[in-house]
Amino acid sequence: MPFTRPTLAQLRNASAQQLNASLPGADALLRFSNLAVIADVDAGLACMLYGYLDWIALQCTPFTATDEYLEGWGALKNITRKPCAQATGSITFTGTSGYTIIEGVPINRSDGVAYVSTSAGEVVNGSVTITAQAVADPAGLVGANGNCPAGTQFTLANAIAGIDSTGTAATDFTGGADIEENDAYRARVLLAYQNQPQGGDSTDYVEWALGVPGVTRAWSTPNGMGAGTVVVYIMLDVANAAEGGFPQGTNGCAAEETRAPPATGDQLTVANAIWPVQPVTALVYVCAPTSQKINVAITGIAVEYQAEVNAALAAQLQADGAPGGEVIVAHLWSAVLSVPGVNDFIITAPTVDIKLPTGALPVLGTVTYS
Incomplete structure (x- = not known):
C-alpha cells in the first residue's frame, strides 16, 4: 500500500x-x-x-530519477546522456580568384552566433565554398540554435585579403542538437534495462542509433536490403525540425564498409556510430523514412478547437508511426477526443486502418473541417 x-x-x-x-x-x-x-x-x-x-x-529508481542520479542509473548500463551536437553546413564567399580561406577561420552568423571553417578553399571564378561548424559557447549549449537554412547571411570575423567579408549559406546547416532532456534520456535508460544486449538483435540497433546526438526515433528492419542486411531508419525531430524531422543526407552504410556505398549527412553519422559495435557480418544501411501524408476529414469541430486538434493528430501519428507500419483510425479518434472541449465529432476520412508502404512514415497532411 x-x-x-x-x-x-x-x-x-x-x-x-x-x-x-x-x-x-x-x-x-x-x-x-x-x-x-x-x-x-x-x-x-x-x-x-x-x-x-x-x-x-x-x-x-531509473523510472523517476532525474539529472545526475538518472545519469548514475544510466551509467550502470553504459548509457550516457547525449551531449550537445554542433550544426554543420557550407558557406559561399565571393572574392578575387587565386585567394584562399584556410581551415579554422572564425565566422559569425548575422545574429552573432559563432562558427568556424572546417575546410580550406580557393576562390575560383569569383567565389569559394567552404564547410563550417557552429562553435559551442562556454556552456556547450549552441546546439539546435546553430541550425539555419540555406541563404542565411554570414560574415568573416576577421578580414581576409581578396575575400569579401559577407557570405551566404550554400546549404542548410543541420545536425545541431541540444543536450538530451531527462525524459528522452530516461526512455533510453529504461530501454536498456528492459532489453538486455543480444549481440545484434533488432533492439540493439535501435539503442545504438538512439545514442547518436540528435536522433530521437529509430527502427530496425532485418533483411531490408536483402539477406544479411539490416536497415536502420532514423528521425531527428528536434535537430531537423525545419525538415519535419527527416534526416538530411543520402542512405547508405558506414564510411569503412566496403561492400556497399557509404551514406552521407545524418545517415553517415549514425552509420559510423553503429559500425564499431555491430556484428561483423551484418551489412547495415542507415536510411531516412519516406514521408506519407495522412489526410483527415472531420465534422463537428468548432473553429476555436481546430488548431489543438491538428496538434493532437500530428502527435498521435508521431507516437504511433513506424516505417512501413499502420495508421490505426481508432487512435485518431482518441487523439481528437483528448482535446479539452471536444466531445461531439465524426472522422469521415480515413474510415479504415491504413497500411503504409515499406519505409514510409506517416505525417499529418491536410485536415478538412466541415
Whole structure:
C-alpha cells in the first residue's frame, strides 16, 4: 500500500495536538498562542523533511530519477546522456580568384552566433565554398540554435585579403542538437534495462542509433536490403525540425564498409556510430523514412478547437508511426477526443486502418473541417 504524505495543514494540527497532550492545561490551538507558533514551525520543518524523503524516493529508481542520479542509473548500463551536437553546413564567399580561406577561420552568423571553417578553399571564378561548424559557447549549449537554412547571411570575423567579408549559406546547416532532456534520456535508460544486449538483435540497433546526438526515433528492419542486411531508419525531430524531422543526407552504410556505398549527412553519422559495435557480418544501411501524408476529414469541430486538434493528430501519428507500419483510425479518434472541449465529432476520412508502404512514415497532411 503506498504511503500518503501528510499535508502541511495536517502536520500543523498534529503538532498542536501533541503539544496539548504533552503540556496539560496549555492550548496550542489558540490563534496568538506562543505554542501555536512553535507548532507551526515544527510542522514546517517536518513538511520539508517529508518533501526531501519524497525526492529521495524518486531517485531510487531509473523510472523517476532525474539529472545526475538518472545519469548514475544510466551509467550502470553504459548509457550516457547525449551531449550537445554542433550544426554543420557550407558557406559561399565571393572574392578575387587565386585567394584562399584556410581551415579554422572564425565566422559569425548575422545574429552573432559563432562558427568556424572546417575546410580550406580557393576562390575560383569569383567565389569559394567552404564547410563550417557552429562553435559551442562556454556552456556547450549552441546546439539546435546553430541550425539555419540555406541563404542565411554570414560574415568573416576577421578580414581576409581578396575575400569579401559577407557570405551566404550554400546549404542548410543541420545536425545541431541540444543536450538530451531527462525524459528522452530516461526512455533510453529504461530501454536498456528492459532489453538486455543480444549481440545484434533488432533492439540493439535501435539503442545504438538512439545514442547518436540528435536522433530521437529509430527502427530496425532485418533483411531490408536483402539477406544479411539490416536497415536502420532514423528521425531527428528536434535537430531537423525545419525538415519535419527527416534526416538530411543520402542512405547508405558506414564510411569503412566496403561492400556497399557509404551514406552521407545524418545517415553517415549514425552509420559510423553503429559500425564499431555491430556484428561483423551484418551489412547495415542507415536510411531516412519516406514521408506519407495522412489526410483527415472531420465534422463537428468548432473553429476555436481546430488548431489543438491538428496538434493532437500530428502527435498521435508521431507516437504511433513506424516505417512501413499502420495508421490505426481508432487512435485518431482518441487523439481528437483528448482535446479539452471536444466531445461531439465524426472522422469521415480515413474510415479504415491504413497500411503504409515499406519505409514510409506517416505525417499529418491536410485536415478538412466541415
